[in-house]
Amino acid sequence: MSTATLRSHSLFPIEWPRFTWLSLGGQSFRIEEFLDGKDYVIRAELPGVDPQKDIHLAVHNGALNIKVERADERGTEEGKLVHSEFHYGSLYRQIPLPSGAHRDKVTATYETGILEVRIAVGDSGSRTHEIQITVGNGKSTTVKKS
Numbered sequence: 746m747s748t749a750t751l752r753s754h755s756l757f758p759i760e761w762p763r764f765t766w767l768s769l770g771g772q773s774f775r776i777e778e779f780l781d782g783k784d785y786v787i788r789a790e791l792p793g794v795d796p797q798k799d800i801h802l803a804v805h806n807g808a809l810n811i812k813v814e815r816a817d818e819r820g821t822e823e824g825k826l827v828h829s830e831f832h833y834g835s836l837y838r839q840i841p842l843p844s845g846a847h848r849d850k851v852t853a854t855y856e857t858g859i860l861e862v863r864i865a866v867g868d869s870g871s872r873t874h875e876i877q878i879t880v881g882n883g884k885s886t887t888v889k890k891s
Contacts, residue, residue, distance in 0.1 A: 774836050784863045787840055792858030804848040809840045
């Protein structure tokens, strides 16, 4: 679990865990994220779903959106089901992508209950961008902006 330091007005910093697995307002699923060469890889545990009809993927506003619809098809007979902790219904995650992620170079595979999404990551470009400023007298000056 990654952590980020949250500084407050107290005398010491607090290590605050990144609760990406904590679903506020609904059920969720577990993921892992890592770099594999020039690919940013997101793997999600999604057993028991049909990837062709139950999983919907989209890249929007710099994030990968994963939506899963898991239907309850248990067909319970009288006295057969005693207890179930399976999750049914709509599951959703939005994972921010790193800078330099190419939204047009995304592949997804599903095997043995694991969805794997690979997104090509390249150079995010120079962080410096020169901007022309026109002064009131009509002369231009170049200013570096970071």
